[in-house]
Every structure is written in structure tokens, then in C-alpha cells.
Amino acid sequence: MEAVDVTKRFGATTALDGVTMRIAAGSTHALVGRNGAGKSTLVSLLTGLHRPDGGEIRFAGAAAPPAADRAAWRQRVACVFQRSTIIPTLTVAENLFLNRQAGGGPIRWKALRQRAGDLLDEYAVDVGPGTLAGDLDVEQRQLVEIARALSQGARFIILDEPTARLDATGIERLFTRLRALSATGVTMLFISHHLQEVYDVCDTVTVLRDARWVLTEPVADVGHDALVTAMTGEAVGLTSVEPRPPVPASVPPALRLRDLALDGAYDPLSLEVKAGEIVGVTGSGSSGKVTLAETVGGLRRPTAGSISVGPVGVRPGSVPAALAAGIGLVPQDRHREGLIPLLSVGENATLPIAGRFGPAGAIVPSRRRAVAEEFIARYDIRTEGPEAPVGSLSGGNAQKVVLARALSTDPSVLVLINPTAGVDVRSKESLLGAVRAAADAGTGVLMVSDELDDLRHCDRVLVMFHGRVTAELQAGWSDTDVVAAVEGVSS
Structure with missing residues (x-):
């Protein structure tokens, strides 16, 4: 994927200002920046929800499809948003093949559940195809969304704050799945505010600040302090906390x-x-x-x-x-x-x-x-x-x-x-x-x-x-x- 000199304005607000970012096939690429840096706007361009006012988006060297051709976009890129897009009142199978339940004619439910079961097994998602999606936990919903994206042919997945509501064990399980997907050639854009996760799972990192590109470097070459400084424009150290005076024992x-x-x-x-x-x-x-x-x-x-x-x-x-x-x-x-x-x-x-x-x-x-x-x-x-x-x-x-x-x-x-x-x-x-x-x-x-x-x-x-x-x-x-x-x- 390439975003080449892309600019996006909403009225008088410039949400992206000449941003260029290239993601190598098969890599796990981090996108970080403070709230308001332009990350969400860039994602909206990469998924075809908005068109850039300047510059262009390319996939595998070819120009992005027209905004109206949603099927073509789904074959190129999928996004697992922080807020789940799973429909809780439908089953897992129905969510996996939403709007694709039948190739024409009536839905064949037994065949649909079988296809869903095969897909879940392929990506090691341990839920039943007949399970009501509303009964899934956060981790399971995310894995179902990833499986749905891959089943549509997309080999480039955007993960928007995928760990925000997972505990440490769930995060490690998710990272294990992501590493396995990366080994099969799936390309991922990983968005996170938890910087240690960038070092744990990503190859390369891009920083946006105030709607502009700041840096793109291999993760191994960017120290934690340097990454925070690039995001904020100044040194910030949350690990250095001024100790509070102890609360007296007499306080009720x-x-x-x-x-x-x-x-x-x-x-x-x-x-x-x-x-x-x-x-x-x-x-x-x-x-x-x-x-x-x-x-x-x-x-x-x-x-x-x-x-x-x-x-x-x-x-x-x-x-x-x-x-x-x-x-x-x-x-x-x-x-x-x-x-x-x-x-x-x-x-x-x-x-x-x-x-x-x-x-x-x-x-x-x-x-x-x-x-x-x-x-x-x-x-x-x-x-x-x-x-x-x-x-x-x-x-x-x-x-x-x-x-x-x-x-x-x-x-x-x-x-x-x-x-x-x-x-x-x-x-x-x-x-x-x-x-x-x-x-x-x-x-x-x-x-x-x-x-x-x-x-x-x-x-x-x-x-x-x-x-x-x-x-x-x-x-x-x-x-x-x-x-x-x-x-x-x-x-």
C-alpha cells in the first residue's frame, strides 16, 4: 500500500497535509500519533470511505478503485475498528458472510454453517458458527472480524486499537495470531497508543503529528523516548512519576x-x-x-x-x-x-x-x-x-x-x-x-x-x-x- 502526498480537508480544517506512507507487503507496520494527529483520517482514505483532496492511494502499484466500488475495496483492504462492526443479533456464520450468504437464490443454511466452520478452523478462531455474536467476548469478536476480512480476499488489514479492551493474556494471544498471519504474507497496519505493543509486534513505525508525516523508521532503530518525542514534539516521560506524600494513618x-x-x-x-x-x-x-x-x-x-x-x-x-x-x-x-x-x-x-x-x-x-x-x-x-x-x-x-x-x-x-x-x-x-x-x-x-x-x-x-x-x-x-x-x- 502507498499513500502518496495525500491531503484531506474538512471545511477550514486540514486533517492531513501532504502525508506519504509506504507499507511493504507482508510487514506489520505501526501508525502512531496523538489524538487529532490524522490517523483516523488516513484510515478513512485507505479504506475508501473518503477521497483525498490531493495525492493518491495505491495498492500493489495500481491506483485505488473508485469510491463507489465497495466490493473492489473489500478485496484490497479491511479494517478491524476499535468499535466492533459485528452485528450482535446475528450468528457468527451470518456475520462472517454478511451480504454474501448466497451466491444467488435462497440461502442454504447448512452449507453456510459448514463454510463458516471451515473458515474459523482455518484461522484458529475457537467459536462455533452457530454462536450468537452478542455472546462473544471482545477478543473473539476481533478474531471473527479478521477472519471475515481475509475471507473476502483482502491481504492488507488495518487494526485500529485492537488491544484497547483486552487483558494481558488476550493481548498475547492476539499477537500470536498476528505473527502467524504475517508469516503467511498478510500485511497489517497496526494503530495503537500503547507504544510497547509497537515494539512487540511491528517491523516499521510511521509517526503523524498535527496532520503531517514526521518519520518512518524500522522499529528497532527508534528508541521509546525518541518515538514519544516524535509524537509530541517534546520529551514526555510517563514512567517518571512524582511520588505523592503518604496519606496519614489518621485520615478516615x-x-x-x-x-x-x-x-x-x-x-x-x-x-x-x-x-x-x-x-x-x-x-x-x-x-x-x-x-x-x-x-x-x-x-x-x-x-x-x-x-x-x-x-x-x-x-x-x-x-x-x-x-x-x-x-x-x-x-x-x-x-x-x-x-x-x-x-x-x-x-x-x-x-x-x-x-x-x-x-x-x-x-x-x-x-x-x-x-x-x-x-x-x-x-x-x-x-x-x-x-x-x-x-x-x-x-x-x-x-x-x-x-x-x-x-x-x-x-x-x-x-x-x-x-x-x-x-x-x-x-x-x-x-x-x-x-x-x-x-x-x-x-x-x-x-x-x-x-x-x-x-x-x-x-x-x-x-x-x-x-x-x-x-x-x-x-x-x-x-x-x-x-x-x-x-x-x-x-
């Missing part, structure tokens, strides 16, 4: 869990988070860490135990009760659980406090706008203004809106689930800085994350394994300590 707990349990997810556990303390929780996908956080936030009802904020008990299994008790939540999936896409940036950010903007349930727009503008400035949300649709934001800025909303009520407890997944380096700094500021102001923070860079900001880190807390690491831990505890082995 903001959050108290007593023998909290959820059958099939985690065993009875007790935990206290002091006011102003940041407690991290990590573990594998089956550890129960996400379910625990969702229980505290009111998304799940425990089968035993109690939750208290300060001295007051919280009615379990109720988001309104959790909000009323002073718990703010940043959920795992900002698209499905965190944002209302038809509302504006300002409406999303101020949703829990809308009752403050006028009498008797009425909202005075000027009051809401003033508060929204304050949030936009405080959390460095890059947007045209409070009235801009929240769907127009990049991933990092959308996550800032979710965090702003969680903090809008000045909560006593802030619960975060993978708060920096799928965001760029600078947005990570901004998000984690806001979390530290909330803790410094007295908010107790429970942060569930798989990212070591997130956990470095914690006063202590709990490691869960198969539903139990198996280790507690104080500040100053090493990466080896965390990884060994997560995997259930001694460091």
Missing part, C-alpha cells in the same frame, strides 16, 4: 468495602480507601477486577457484603444510589456506557448536575454553558465549544468528558476502569493529572487498570487473581513485581 476512609462478593466473579473481600488516597487494582481478565469496580459504581449488584462512603451505607446495584452517596464512575467502555452520542460536549459533561442550572427542573442554557466552559478549560478538552457534538471528539478528549462528568458532583469517591485505554500520550498525562488533583483535594480514588503507567500514580496497588486479592504492592514497586503477581507467579 472515604470508601469501605466489607466482605463484598459476587458469585462467579470475586470472593468476599474487604477494602478501605482513605480520603485523598489512590488505590490501584490490577489483574488478568478473569481476576474480577472490573466487576469489582462496577459493583462499587452501582452497575452490578453484589451477592454479599456492604459498601459505605464515609460512615453511610450505599444501596448496592443502583447507579443513582451510588451517585447520591458521592461515588463518581468512569466506566470501562466510554462509547457504550460513558457518553450519550446525540448530546453535546457540555450536556454530557454536566449531566449529573443538570438540576443546578435552573428552578423546578428547568435548565438555563447560559448557566450550563458557563459550567461546561469551565470544565473544558480545567480538563483541557479540545473542542470547538460546549455545543459541539460529543461524537466529534477524538478518543482522548471524549475520555476527558467522561472524567469531567464523573468529577462534576465533587464526589467523595472516584472509581475509574482503564481510564487511559485508547488515548494518546498527552491525553494520558492530562487525565492522570486530573485524577491526582482530585485525590489531592481529598477524593478517595479506586483505579482499575492494566496499564503500568496508570498504576505508577497509585499509593498502593492490589493484585487480583481468580477473584481474590493475592498481593498488595506499596509505592516503589517494579514492573516485574506487578507482572509476576498478575500472572500468579513469584517474582
Whole structure:
């Protein structure tokens, strides 16, 4: 694939400015850059969703097909987006051959399931063709999408943040599949904000910054610091975190869990988070860490135990009760659980406090706008203004809106689930800085994350394994300590 001097404008905004990138056949090529750098726009050109205003796209030396010829595009390139395009109410077989169920005439369901089973076996996807797609986990959905793309003849696959919602074990399994595909000659463009993954799986890396090409180099020739500098234009080091002063033992707990349990997810556990303390929780996908956080936030009802904020008990299994008790939540999936896409940036950010903007349930727009503008400035949300649709934001800025909303009520407890997944380096700094500021102001923070860079900001880190807390690491831990505890082995 070649993108030669491509330019793309949307109104007065230049989304790509003379970008050239060449991807060698059979390679795994990384595309990195901060949110807003132009990655998504380039992908839209490479998949034929938009036409460049200047320059051209080529596949195997030939010009790209006309935009209207979708069949020709699908034979050349496929994209596995961060947000799944699998239709949950259809079976795996129906998704694999969507719009291709029959070559003409009625659908022969037995033959369709047989074709689907052969395809799944070919690419070692361990799901049944008759399984309802809505019952698949994130990893399985991604593998089904990859198999579907390859079955249409595409030998060039774009993977957009494929690991954003996978745990460490799932990521390694995915990487094993990607290496096997690469060995068969499949070409991949790998987009990720987790830079270590670039070094783990990619041959070459291209950096975009501010809609322009910055560099293309073999991964082995670009150090981590140099890569971050190319992305940001300045040196950024998330691994160097200023230690927080210890929270005094006399400080009362903001959050108290007593023998909290959820059958099939985690065993009875007790935990206290002091006011102003940041407690991290990590573990594998089956550890129960996400379910625990969702229980505290009111998304799940425990089968035993109690939750208290300060001295007051919280009615379990109720988001309104959790909000009323002073718990703010940043959920795992900002698209499905965190944002209302038809509302504006300002409406999303101020949703829990809308009752403050006028009498008797009425909202005075000027009051809401003033508060929204304050949030936009405080959390460095890059947007045209409070009235801009929240769907127009990049991933990092959308996550800032979710965090702003969680903090809008000045909560006593802030619960975060993978708060920096799928965001760029600078947005990570901004998000984690806001979390530290909330803790410094007295908010107790429970942060569930798989990212070591997130956990470095914690006063202590709990490691869960198969539903139990198996280790507690104080500040100053090493990466080896965390990884060994997560995997259930001694460091």
C-alpha cells in the first residue's frame, strides 16, 4: 500500500497535509500519533470511505478503485475498528458472510454453517458458527472480524486499537495470531497508543503529528523516548512519576468495602480507601477486577457484603444510589456506557448536575454553558465549544468528558476502569493529572487498570487473581513485581 502526498480537508480544517506512507507487503507496520494527529483520517482514505483532496492511494502499484466500488475495496483492504462492526443479533456464520450468504437464490443454511466452520478452523478462531455474536467476548469478536476480512480476499488489514479492551493474556494471544498471519504474507497496519505493543509486534513505525508525516523508521532503530518525542514534539516521560506524600494513618476512609462478593466473579473481600488516597487494582481478565469496580459504581449488584462512603451505607446495584452517596464512575467502555452520542460536549459533561442550572427542573442554557466552559478549560478538552457534538471528539478528549462528568458532583469517591485505554500520550498525562488533583483535594480514588503507567500514580496497588486479592504492592514497586503477581507467579 502507498499513500502518496495525500491531503484531506474538512471545511477550514486540514486533517492531513501532504502525508506519504509506504507499507511493504507482508510487514506489520505501526501508525502512531496523538489524538487529532490524522490517523483516523488516513484510515478513512485507505479504506475508501473518503477521497483525498490531493495525492493518491495505491495498492500493489495500481491506483485505488473508485469510491463507489465497495466490493473492489473489500478485496484490497479491511479494517478491524476499535468499535466492533459485528452485528450482535446475528450468528457468527451470518456475520462472517454478511451480504454474501448466497451466491444467488435462497440461502442454504447448512452449507453456510459448514463454510463458516471451515473458515474459523482455518484461522484458529475457537467459536462455533452457530454462536450468537452478542455472546462473544471482545477478543473473539476481533478474531471473527479478521477472519471475515481475509475471507473476502483482502491481504492488507488495518487494526485500529485492537488491544484497547483486552487483558494481558488476550493481548498475547492476539499477537500470536498476528505473527502467524504475517508469516503467511498478510500485511497489517497496526494503530495503537500503547507504544510497547509497537515494539512487540511491528517491523516499521510511521509517526503523524498535527496532520503531517514526521518519520518512518524500522522499529528497532527508534528508541521509546525518541518515538514519544516524535509524537509530541517534546520529551514526555510517563514512567517518571512524582511520588505523592503518604496519606496519614489518621485520615478516615472515604470508601469501605466489607466482605463484598459476587458469585462467579470475586470472593468476599474487604477494602478501605482513605480520603485523598489512590488505590490501584490490577489483574488478568478473569481476576474480577472490573466487576469489582462496577459493583462499587452501582452497575452490578453484589451477592454479599456492604459498601459505605464515609460512615453511610450505599444501596448496592443502583447507579443513582451510588451517585447520591458521592461515588463518581468512569466506566470501562466510554462509547457504550460513558457518553450519550446525540448530546453535546457540555450536556454530557454536566449531566449529573443538570438540576443546578435552573428552578423546578428547568435548565438555563447560559448557566450550563458557563459550567461546561469551565470544565473544558480545567480538563483541557479540545473542542470547538460546549455545543459541539460529543461524537466529534477524538478518543482522548471524549475520555476527558467522561472524567469531567464523573468529577462534576465533587464526589467523595472516584472509581475509574482503564481510564487511559485508547488515548494518546498527552491525553494520558492530562487525565492522570486530573485524577491526582482530585485525590489531592481529598477524593478517595479506586483505579482499575492494566496499564503500568496508570498504576505508577497509585499509593498502593492490589493484585487480583481468580477473584481474590493475592498481593498488595506499596509505592516503589517494579514492573516485574506487578507482572509476576498478575500472572500468579513469584517474582
